[in-house]
Amino acid sequence: MTRLPASALLVGLSRAGALLAVVVVIGMLPWLSGQRPEYTVLRARYADLEATPEALAMVRAELGLDRGPVLVFVDWFSGVLTADFGRSWISTSPVLPGTLAALGVSVTLMICAAAVALAVAGLFALPSLLRASRGERRRGAGLLATTATSLPEFLLASLFLVIGAAWLGWFPPSGWLGLHYAVLPSLAMGLPAGGLMGKLLADAVSSAGDEQWVSAWLSARFTRGQIAVGLLRRALPTVSSQAALVIVGLTGGAVTVERVFAIPGIGRATLGAATSQDIPVLQAGVLALLVLAILAGTLAALVRRALLGPAGRLGVVPVAVVPPAFHRRELAVPLGAALLLGLITLAGVLRDPFASAHPRLAPPGWTLPFGADASGRDLLARVGHGTVSTVGTALAVVLVSLVIGILIGSLPRLGTGPLEVANAAPPVITGIIVAAISGASIGGAALAVALVSWAPLAAHTSALTQQARTLPFVAVLPVLGVGRARILVRHILPHIIGPLFRHAMLRLPGTALALAALGFLGLGANPPSPDWGLVLAEGMAYVERAPWTVFAPASALTLASVLAVSVSGLSIPPKTKRRRKTVKDVSAGR
DSSP, rough: OOOOHHHHHHHHHHHHHHHHHHHHHHHHHHHOOSOHHHHHHHHHHTTTTTTOOHHHHHHHHHHHOOOOOOOOHHHHHHHHHHHHOBTTTTTBBHHHHHHHHHHHHHHHOOOOOHHHHHHHHHHHHHHHHHHHHTTTTOOOOOHHHHHHHHOHHHHHHHHHHHIIIIIISSSSSSSSSSSGGGGHHHHHHHHHHHHHHHHHHHHHHHHHHSHHHHHHHTTOOHHHHHHHHHHHHHHHHHHHHHHHHHHHHHHHHHHHHHHHHHHHSSSHHHHHHHHTHHHHHHHHHHHHHHHHHHHHHHHHHHHHHHTTTTHHHTOOOOOOOOOOOOOOGHHHHHHHHHHHHHHHHHHTTOOOSSSSOOOOOOOOOOOOOOOOOOSBHHHHHHHHHHHHHHHHHHHHHHHHHHHHHHHHHTTTTTHHHHHHHHTSHHHHHHHHHHHHHHHHHHHHHHHHHHHHHHHHHHHHHHHHHHHHHHHHHHHGGGTTOOOHHHIIIIIIHHHHHHHHHHHHHHHHHHHHHHHHHHHHHSOOOTOOOOOHHHHHHHHHTTTTTHHHHHHHHHHHHHHHHHHHHHHHOOOOOOOOSSSOOOOHHHTTOO
């Protein structure tokens, strides 16, 4: 009988344990919820009863919350196995039919958004493909791709709703009565995803164009079409893994877009269930979103496998190593965005963000550069203080994610399961779960983002650790009797901590945007906090008569988005060390 290798067994146990943990958390949500759902159910079902201890106990017994966590989970899980997700606590209707109907809407929307993303990616990558097929060397997908990538879904959805539906009247503002209702939502979801995939593909095509086979094909007078096909076959596998994460991210984007456009999809239904404490609907929605994300990632992985062909199965895929070409002009966009954001922050923190000292919805002027909101509060002050609070929270999340990423990435086999689950769960999904358990708060939003944002850092840690183990002075350490823990702590971690810290700092603006998205959905900071997402959500109700209520937070979000994308795209060459550690140094204890 063939035995499984120990490494394969550890990976299998890691995946099974991570999946079991997710299922247990979803199944025990009724018991884990600290928001006392019996109050909500009592108001929904028995409006004529007072919230007495007897009435609340009756509702808890009716919902089965008095039986303990084990029985709660067993009942839910046995029902899931028989396709019975229970009944809604609010409407008492069966959960499964409504969940399937909402899931069909979301799948349709995601397919439309994926089509938009592929079209946009092709358009942005086409110039690089044409240049590379002619033998020209010029990198990047241009400023337009960077701009499209930098705008988050919830901001684009808000702008499209205002411009395309409210001002121009070209598209329906809300609802779902046909595919024409999917135009604006698909654009809001597909443009950022397509911009990112187009940027990655353009860079991959440019890198492939620098390889020697392209010059050989040009000398052999291959047609441009043949060279272009070869470049695509060489570049697509390189970007397919990142494209898989982009497709998975559409699941989280659907939640935000469905809320903005009032689309009856699974994201909006799940978000509403979290707000109303309708736990059975919330359980079915979260499970459906996770399954949808896993299926999207699996489909993208299968496409990557098909693109690689025999090379992927044999593990002989060549990797293009192109020296980074850094130009000072690349700093213009991130420095400009950082300077403008810094000026807004500096001007805003000197003002009071909570005092209602101005006329309601006062327009911008000399004394109020960004105008006032519906409560008469200075929007410049709120945006400036929101920068401090949002970026400060994001910094804490990034540092926590760095520590978690290093710990899990140092144990790649045991961390495989949690890593795959974290990659399949956008921050919006974890935000919904955390809000259902502990309520909406800035701390809950930070926890939700931290629960998934460590995954890229863990993957980077694992890759750098494997590279560091091949270095001569590290490879010889086991022969000298140095233990594994000492090798990791004393020799590998000091070697990789610099690149990991830089990677973590590059994720700071993106983490701030994730926190703002949760605030926009009502899963983050509570009023009267000047959180960016919350300020934008408050201004949406008055955007037609006071558009500055949306412009103020949108300007800060746009600058942070441009900063995040432009900084992550910098090709700064690593610093070279003057002297490398030798075996003699290790033996001497240096």
